[in-house]
Amino acid sequence: MFSDADAAALYDLLNPWDPARQPEDRFYDDLVMAAESVLDVGCGTGAMLHLAREQGHGGRLVGLDPDRAALDRARRQADVEWVEGTAADARSGADFDLATMTSHAFQCLVTDEEVRASLAAIHGALRQGGQFAFETRHPQARAWEGWRPSNPDDVVDLVDDAGRALRVWHEVDSVAGDVVTFRGSAAEPDGTVLRVDRVSLRFLDVAALNGFLTDAGFEVEAQYGDWHRGPITDDSREIITIARSR
Numbered sequence: 001m002f003s004d005a006d007a008a009a010l011y012d013l014l015n016p017w018d019p020a021r022q023p024e025d026r027f028y029d030d031l032v033m034a035a036e037s038v039l040d041v042g043c044g045t046g047a048m049l050h051l052a053r054e055q056g057h058g059g060r061l062v063g064l065d066p067d068r069a070a071l072d073r074a075r076r077q078a079d080v081e082w083v084e085g086t087a088a089d090a091r092s093g094a095d096f097d098l099a100t101m102t103s104h105a106f107q108c109l110v111t112d113e114e115v116r117a118s119l120a121a122i123h124g125a126l127r128q129g130g131q132f133a134f135e136t137r138h139p140q141a142r143a144w145e146g147w148r149p150s151n152p153d154d155v156v157d158l159v160d161d162a163g164r165a166l167r168v169w170h171e172v173d174s175v176a177g178d179v180v181t182f183r184g185s186a187a188e189p190d191g192t193v194l195r196v197d198r199v200s201l202r203f204l205d206v207a208a209l210n211g212f213l214t215d216a217g218f219e220v221e222a223q224y225g226d227w228h229r230g231p232i233t234d235d236s237r238e239i240i241t242i243a244r245s246r
């Protein structure tokens with residue numbers, strides 16, 4: 001079978017954290033290395049903070065995620081603090097300089113209630129003037145339309161850490177308002193499906209996103225449409241935000 005630990009390992013294989021090659025990873029790496037203390041919300045398997053420590057970050061690094069299998073992988077490196085919980089569980093110490101939610105983790109916050117509770121907790125974890133950096137896919141780009149097995153760019157064949165040949169793909173089940181629900185599947189080469197994960201993601205637009213941020217006590221310091229800090233335009237696929245705690 002294909003366990004949760006296998007799924008966490010597969011995540012790392014499909015999504016290597018590499019600031020030297022990927023501008024999105026470099027964007028966050030620069031912010032993290034410049035901050036004294038960092039709370040990575042939805043840290044997953046912890047690759048960003050692992051690398052920050054390896055690169056000599058000497059301050060406080062905390063990763064928070066509700067997925068135990070992902071955290072178990074993160075914990076393989078013990079020089080970072082790993083905490084199991086959702087964004088809304090972030091402890092209010094008002095002392096972090098920077099909070100991050102990378103790789104679209106923010107889109108896992110689906111209901112208004114979850115968005116509000118999460119932003120309130122992140123705000124409470126930051127010192128006054130601290131930054132919250134995250135990105136969410138711009139709904140105008142309709143990224144979910146590419147999440148289908150007939151899109152060759154969205155079907156990945158690979159060999160996992162256990163030496164298993166795998167095919168991975170996505171299928172959208174529903175688009176309800178700004179919430180897209182889809183399945184991610186992993187199968188053996190003969191088509192035997194080993195695992196199906198169902199995920200819902202929210203696609204907030206700029207106005208709705210900024211409304212939530214303002215209500216939670218943030219001001220938007222900068223908002224970009226690409227990883228080279230270009231403005232948001234009609235073609236942007238991302239809404240990349242640096243919000244500052246008021």
Ligand SMILES: C[S@@+](CC[C@H](N)C(=O)[O-])C[C@H]1O[C@@H](n2cnc3c(N)ncnc32)[C@H](O)[C@@H]1O
Nearest residue numbers: 041042043044065066067086087102103105108
């Ligand atoms: C796409 S992964 C990103 C992981 C990691 N940030 C990265 O860059 O590789 C999304 C992560 O968000 C986590 N997540 C889901 N719901 C969450 C919530 N309510 N609060 C915090 N994290 C959540 C998931 O467990 C998952 O690890």
